[in-house]
Amino acid sequence: MSLPLKLFLAVLFGAVIGLERQGSNKENPSENINGIRTFSLISLLGGLAGAFYISDSIFLLVVSTVSALILIGAYYFAGSFILKKVGLTTEISMVFTFLLGFLAVSEIFPLQLILALWVVVLLVLSMKSKTGVLALGISHNELQTFISYAVIALVILPFLPNQGFFLQDIPGTSELLKSFGNDLDFMRSIEIINPRKLWFIVALITGIDVFGYALAKLIGRGKSFSLTSFVGGFVSSTSTTQALALRSKKVGAHLVLVSAAILANVASFFQIFILVAPMNKEWLAEITPILSMIILSGLGMFLFYSLKGRKENVNVGQEQTSRGENVFSIYSALKFAFILTTIKIITKICLAVFGQSGFLASSMIASFIGIDAIIINLSEMAGSVITFKEAALAFILVNAVNLLTKFGYSFFAGDRKFSLRFLFSVLVIIVSSLIGFWLWP
Known part of the structure; x- marks a missing residue:
């Protein structure tokens, strides 16, 4: 220096x-x-x-x-x-x-x-x-x-040790796998947790939160509604979608609100590049066409509803872009680390015991609470434990479940017109991702 x-x-x-x-x-x-x-x-x-x-x-x-x-x-x-x-x-x-x-x-x-x-x-x-x-x-x-x-x-x-711990190191795992008739030898190369790698991921996730919050604060109130929603999605697409759904019951500008919710979720798709790039550049290159299809279809639906609702007027509220002044805490970072470790262990046990179907099912269930941890888990496994194509299929499925979960939130919390239009957009995005997978070389 x-x-x-x-x-x-x-x-x-x-x-x-x-x-x-x-x-x-x-x-x-x-x-x-x-x-x-x-x-x-x-x-x-x-x-x-x-x-x-x-x-x-x-x-x-x-x-x-x-x-x-x-x-x-x-x-x-x-x-x-x-x-x-x-x-x-x-x-x-x-x-x-x-x-x-x-x-x-x-x-x-x-x-x-x-x-x-x-x-x-x-x-x-x-x-x-x-x-x-x-x-x-x-x-x-x-x-x-x-x-x-x-x-x-x-x-x-x-100062964390850069040392891996494996599934066979967990007490009782050997007996559990043997009861299903599985050989443990092929599990020896599967890394469950590496303290430094795990904490690097925590630092990356919380860094995205801090960046999103700083960007939202820099933009401030009274700015472009679309830009505000995009930043809100970068902070938390689920929270932003929920806030917009609640707002749809108070105002009549459903088209503008739906377009904002779509754009917030498009922002979360851009996050995937940030999450995957440090972990597995080869897999990122493989799924970039699928991500591009998802982003382009999302932007297409955003433009569709934005143009249809350009005469609508809605006041931009601060609530959809902020989760409060405390963006995160050490407790939330530890909570994310625990969730990620749990997902890694459960999905890899399911892969060992039930095969690919068990791995996909456990990943889809975990996506109800968010996909960040699952994306990171897939990044670590792609190309080593599972193939790139299997990881891409898992990504498409967990993304679909997560988007449909957000629709469920909007259906119960928001206006029916808002939720149904959001569902239509979600289905378009899911179909686009499947087309991208179908075109896989």
């Missing part, structure tokens, strides 16, 4: 810490001098000290370090004896900011360890703050959300 990039990283460390500190002092504006700029400069000074360290400029290293300590000491003296403030949190965070800047440039420790330390500092600092909005329009809950994601991706992931 080049020196300018290291210095930029050091400044970034300080800026984010300064954002949190600036928000924590909002109740006392007169004392709010320790914000983004202050901490950015402190971390930059630490970065320069790190540059002096690696270039063996001991005199400049000592000068920069002593200067930082004098400035922090002066700040503490002014706060304690002049302003009569009690507490050392800001001063200690300044010291850590300087150290983080120094470590980012000097590379005394691995970068992943420095990132983990930075996230832990942010996590500790954010525990006490109850301020609603910090700065730059970012709320405290949103900052905690991003810190939670940083914990997932930067603190936990790098």
